[in-house]
Amino acid sequence: MNKFENVDIFASLGAIMRQNTAFYQSDFQIDKEIFQKVAASPAAEDKTLLWLSRPSGTHCFRESDVFLKDTAAHNTWRFYAEQTHDHILAYAVTITDSEDEKMKGSLYELDYPQHFKHVIDHALPADTYTLFYEKGEREQLAKQCFDAAPEPQLGKFERFEVKPNDPEALRYILQEEKHRLDKLPLGNFKEHIAALQDSRIESEARRILSGLQTLKEPNNPNTTHFMVEVSLYFTQLASSKDTDRLLAILPFKTLTLGNLKDRRCIYAMVAKDENRNKDIRKPRQSIRAQLTKNKEKAAPKKAANSKNHDLEV
Incomplete structure (x- = not known):
């Protein structure tokens, strides 16, 4: 496993995708939109994402969501290892600079069969959703259903996030992940x-x-x-x-x-x-x-x- 620093993220992931994803390459456009959203976020934990290429499509998630149990990101990251025989190429991606259509950062190779087991062993429980609206936000238990209907007081629904039961424990996991990835040898892309x-x-x-x-x-x-x-x-x-x-x-x-x-x-x-x-x-x-x-x-x-x-x- 190697790391590749100061690369054009979109060009690099696109080149990887073209070696493994034969169908539904249009998924990568959705990935780009996710990258652009998190690049605009002030939160440091949003700057690292986990990306995978499979034979029929790609996926991109915030690393913090993958390490929270029962989230869509966590379940999807496990699914292709547990339920399919797909050939998966997986990478952690950190954003260091974003300007117009270009985005710079580092890629870190992941051994997907090992990484998904690592996620299972270290993922944390989460029992709260934060629902974001155009005029504010509210919290509710994750077990309760919700829809994307507008709120009379808060306006149009925009997105939701899962909150860990122990935020400090999640921060510690993400720091350990960063230290582990930083130790990877530098590769030639x-x-x-x-x-x-x-x-x-x-x-x-x-x-x-x-x-x-x-x-x-x-x-x-x-x-x-x-x-x-x-x-x-x-x-x-x-x-x-x-x-x-x-x-x-x-x-x-x-x-x-x-x-x-x-x-x-x-x-x-x-x-x-x-x-x-x-x-x-x-x-x-x-x-x-x-x-x-x-x-x-x-x-x-x-x-x-x-x-x-x-x-x-």
């Missing part, structure tokens, strides 16, 4: 995106390979090939170069990608006579990448600049 791309392609290759090896008999209509459907999530996100790399690391001479009549899916097909008991190939480094790496090794070291542009997107 461009390299991080490249690693996510590599992982996405390799995961799809392994899924296809496993599917082909599991088949007992050829399953195409002419019974001449073994075939496995290429994931819709992969095809939605993949560039032509991604597809070329997928084909390059699958270890079959007769491998082709194609459609079947009356089916919109793309299939990976291997001739029935080919040996399928193989492992994926390790991708060879491109000549350009090798030359760049050798050039960097040979170049004399320069004095460090005050601003690290490699962390910007």
Whole structure:
């Protein structure tokens, strides 16, 4: 896990999303609105959010809400780990500067399967809602139902927040979270995106390979090939170069990608006579990448600049 400092938050999260979220990318527009709202808040605890990318959408919550039991934020953060097998990319995000359409800050990688367990172990009970209206606010017990109807004295309903039973305990948890995240090593964001791309392609290759090896008999209509459907999530996100790399690391001479009549899916097909008991190939480094790496090794070291542009997107 790494941290990435002084990045363009929207550009960086957008780049992460495009490596994992194939459908409902419009969710990210809602996330941007949440970021803009909390950026305008004077409360320090509002400046850290938890964000996740899943194959069909994204979510963004205030960190403080995730650590309060029975809130929508807490339940949703747990849901994708407890109830689905979705591949989740999760990050903590701190806002340091906001101007016009741009927002600067830091991203912190989260190990989502571990983090959601951490949330379960440390989340606090909360039994009070604060309801905000255009002319004031009121409190009520969380167990009591409420709607978004206007109040005669307070006017139009705007939003609500959950209050912890022990505010000091929540502040302590958030401080500990900050200290833990600050200790993460500094990473290179461009390299991080490249690693996510590599992982996405390799995961799809392994899924296809496993599917082909599991088949007992050829399953195409002419019974001449073994075939496995290429994931819709992969095809939605993949560039032509991604597809070329997928084909390059699958270890079959007769491998082709194609459609079947009356089916919109793309299939990976291997001739029935080919040996399928193989492992994926390790991708060879491109000549350009090798030359760049050798050039960097040979170049004399320069004095460090005050601003690290490699962390910007």
